[in-house]
Amino acid sequence: MTYLVLDSIRNQTQDALKEQFAFDVLMGFSAPSKYLPSKYFYDAKGSKLFEQITGLEEYYPTRCEFEILSKVGSELAEFIQDKPFEIVELGAGDGCKTKVLLSKLLESTDAFSYIPIDISESAMADLIVSLKQSHPTLTTHGIVGDYFASIRHLENTSDNRKLVLLLGSNIGNFDFPSAKRFLHSIWKCLNHNDLLLIGFDLKKDIDVLTRAYNDKKGVTRAFNLNVLTRINNELDGEFDLNRFSHHGMYNPRHGAMESYLVSLEQQEVHIGALEKTFEFNPYEAIHLELSHKYLLSDMQKMANETGFNVLKNWQDSQGYFADGLWQVNKDFPESAY
Numbered sequence: 001m002t003y004l005v006l007d008s009i010r011n012q013t014q015d016a017l018k019e020q021f022a023f024d025v026l027m028g029f030s031a032p033s034k035y036l037p038s039k040y041f042y043d044a045k046g047s048k049l050f051e052q053i054t055g056l057e058e059y060y061p062t063r064c065e066f067e068i069l070s071k072v073g074s075e076l077a078e079f080i081q082d083k084p085f086e087i088v089e090l091g092a093g094d095g096c097k098t099k100v101l102l103s104k105l106l107e108s109t110d111a112f113s114y115i116p117i118d119i120s121e122s123a124m125a126d127l128i129v130s131l132k133q134s135h136p137t138l139t140t141h142g143i144v145g146d147y148f149a150s151i152r153h154l155e156n157t158s159d160n161r162k163l164v165l166l167l168g169s170n171i172g173n174f175d176f177p178s179a180k181r182f183l184h185s186i187w188k189c190l191n192h193n194d195l196l197l198i199g200f201d202l203k204k205d206i207d208v209l210t211r212a213y214n215d216k217k218g219v220t221r222a223f224n225l226n227v228l229t230r231i232n233n234e235l236d237g238e239f240d241l242n243r244f245s246h247h248g249m250y251n252p253r254h255g256a257m258e259s260y261l262v263s264l265e266q267q268e269v270h271i272g273a274l275e276k277t278f279e280f281n282p283y284e285a286i287h288l289e290l291s292h293k294y295l296l297s298d299m300q301k302m303a304n305e306t307g308f309n310v311l312k313n314w315q316d317s318q319g320y321f322a323d324g325l326w327q328v329n330k331d332f333p334e335s336a337y
């Protein structure tokens with residue numbers, strides 16, 4: 001079991017990565033409505049904090065999808081008759097739910113390999129170590145890289161049939177047009193009849209949603225504030241974390257949970273690497289993350305519009321979360337996209 005850091009990341013020196021981070025911060029803080037890209041959540045500390053979030057009482061998505069994946073293993077195996085095959089996971093994180101699925105599949109066949117992909121090198125290193133213990137016979141090749149660069153590797157791995165996993169509510173972090181573009185770019189890298197198992201957080205009681213993103217222990221708050229800590233540590237920023245509060249709120253028009261950091265007062269913050277000072281008005285927000293919620297009909301529409309046929313939907317017992325099994329349809333005309 002190994003992992004590979006994609007050349008596109010490895011070849012970027014630390015300086016170039018820092019430059020990209022600095023550029024994104026500059027763009028985000030110079031915009032009329034300030035924002036930061038959510039991929040910067042996941043340094044080593046951010047990945048650990050996310051793992052803690054998944055265990056929180058209020059954070060239902062992991063529990064619900066765990067329940068689904070614990071049930072679907074043998075049924076899923078029936079959809080993959082071609083052996084050997086490859087399981088490629090985008091944004092694998094700690095893989096805690098995937099391990100259940102892998103165990104269930106291993107009860108039917110061991111003719112598959114597992115290729116987790118994640119932007120966080122520390123998350124990947126931890127995942128490889130834990131898989132060595134939990135699934136010592138499984139052939140695993142991890143890739144550290146950005147989704148967008150990594151999916152091109154789907155074309156090169158082998159001609160074996162592929163099952164791509166996009167679990168959690170990773171797809172929810174994209175707005176609808178970007179989600180469609182992302183799914184269609186996955187479609188382009190796959191062959192006819194390849195499979196995608198994709199998680200969707202469903203629309204539900206707004207209080208349940210709001211609680212999930214505003215936990216009592218403040219772990220989500222710490223996760224969001226960690227982005228400012230990263231700016232302090234990596235870009236010589238001077239953020240005082242006590243002068244920002246975290247807000248997770250549901251926007252019913254967009255059907256999405258939105259995460260913000262809000263400046264508690266008028267303040268100026270210098271960022272050394274940018275040689276620039278940014279002004280924050282009282283109550284001014286920095287937008288950090290979107291997490292779109294879906295109806296089953298939205299999932300169907302998304303599949304239809306990106307070149308996939310829906311084979312099956314599974315839901316947890318509360319109806320909070322759904323995983324769809326989609327099949328690549330290469331008869332889908334590119335012009336229809």
Ligand SMILES: C[S@@+](CC[C@H](N)C(=O)[O-])C[C@H]1O[C@@H](n2cnc3c(N)ncnc32)[C@H](O)[C@@H]1O
Pocket residue numbers: 038039042047050054062090091092093094095097117118119120123145146147148166167168169170
């Ligand atoms: C919300 S977590 C979900 C983890 C796991 N799939 C789950 O369901 O629990 C998102 C994961 O995707 C990774 N990630 C976020 N943006 C990414 C990107 N642009 N490319 C690759 N991985 C990314 C993060 O490092 C993190 O491990």
